[in-house]
Amino acid sequence: MNKRILLVEDEKPLCLLYEEELSKEGYDVTAVTDADAALEALDKDPFDLIVTDIRMPGKDGIELITHIMGRRRDIPIIINTAYQSYKEDFMTWAADAYVVKSSSLDELKAKIRQLLDR
Amino acid sequence: MIEKFDFKSSELERDAPKEMMLLSIISQSFFQPFSLEDNLLVTLTALTSGSGVGFNRAMLFLREGDRLKGEMWLGPGSAQEAGDIWEVLSTPGIGYIEIVEHNRALVRKNEDTLSRRIRDLVYAAGEGNALIPALASCRKEILLVKGAREEPLVDRRFLDIIQVDEFLCIPLLARDEVLGEIVLDNAITRTPIGPGDIKLASLCGLIAGNYIYSAGLHRKLLDMEKTAAMGEMAMFVTHQIRNPIVAIGGFADQLLQPGLPEDKRERNIRIIREEIHRLEHIIFQMGHFLKVSLKEPVYFDPAPVISSVLDSPEVQAKKPAYEMRVELEDGLPRLFCDPTSFGEVLRNLLDNAFDATPPGGRVSVRGYRKTNGWYVLSVRDTGKGITNPDKDRLFKPFFTTKEKGMGLGLPFIKRVMDTCGGQVEVRSRVGGGALFKLYFQYREGE
Incomplete structure (x- = not known):
């Protein structure tokens, strides 16, 4: 069975790009554009990994991660953001990997593989 | 019963005592979006706003680094001019805004011979052996000079310009720092400068000093805010620009892959176009916001x-x-x-x-x-x-x-x-x- 990824990205074109590219890698991708929709999806379905942006309107990625940690501690989380400078702040406690958005998705794909094969 | 009063009275009470009149003019300027220069002009105006109130002429020096430099000199150049100005100023219905505007026009006019004459007067501030007028600032004291032509401590060049025997030097102080100086005289009416005039002038000096001080603080604060805003801006722009760039790059990569269906090719090109449009918009907005003034x-x-x-x-x-x-x-x-x-x-x-x-x-x-x-x-x-x-x-x-x-x-x-x-x-x-x-x-x- 394919591994299931929950993707949270408020930028619609990026959301579409990631969804398509990760699906091509053979993952089942559920893409949502805000934190509330992500929490809803988590309540409904089991996921093997979460990829989330940080800066989003409404609840941001950090609030989302805090909520998730309160419920499920076992899902690996990747922060995928345009901000380089957040890395030190959040890597230690909030996420298993931190990827700075790039037009090449290689790093994101590699981190996903690494965490799912663990 | 409660009666309400307005802070922003636009007309002076002409029969008010001159102390009230002075304070009224100066304090009302706080309500105006005046620049530092304008506020100082208000102070000089208040000091010279009629034959019956205050002085005939007011000269302003401002501190620039370690120098004291002549900036503005307000007042009539002759008895004839004095008569004309005072007539205008005593016209009923003329409020302080009109007076300030009249004076501003005067100071900015090229033929403003008074201000032009003092703009190359420059003294070292804080020097122990300074000559008058700079001496008042060095000592942080109000100095009344009488018989100036016989007084060796008066700078001769200054005396040639001002051409009066009696004048008053008021240093502009704030937090014990000298920020400028005002020199006042009665060159036209030849009225002696009395203790009441000195008290009033020193009060105006304090207010002017604080104008300059707070304007300086405000400038510093704006600089600090600007620096902080620049940091925030750099971070925000990174985010704003990176997202469309990632989308453009990602969808362009898809275009390069063989076998992409025609509908997706079109969609990708459309998205790339839209994201480029967004980048242009970001750059336009930034440029607009960053407009210096x-x-x-x-x-x-x-x-x-x-x-x-x-x-x-x-x-x-x-x-x-x-x-x-x-x-x-x-x-x-x-x-x-x-x-x-x-x-x-x-x-x-x-x-x-x-x-x-x-x-x-x-x-x-x-x-x-x-x-x-x-x-x-x-x-x-x-x-x-x-x-x-x-x-x-x-x-x-x-x-x-x-x-x-x-x-x-x-x-x-x-x-x-x-x-x-x-x-x-x-x-x-x-x-x-x-x-x-x-x-x-x-x-x-x-």
């Missing part, structure tokens, strides 16, 4: 500007989907603002109102005079409203609740309103729409 405010007729914003294609395109109301009190006054910035402010507020309000909602523009001397232009919507924490951050650059907003519209509005000495006020609650009120200074149509 806004134009000087003037009193202008807002009617054509309001019409052009309301009739613009952007507003007209939105209008059918909303209930739009415009209520402007009859006889629009002239508002104090740069007209172009005013139009952009109104456009921004309307954009926000439409963005926050779902179609079918109401957007209203109102304009009316308040009894306390302001003209209010308000934009109200029936949209989603603003949360309290968001309200605190609304006017900070790069804060936005819009999906693709830059967070630069309201900071721009704030900047414009600050520049013209107006105010912006917001009232809103979640789900209850928002009301933005702009307060302008105004004058009835001329």
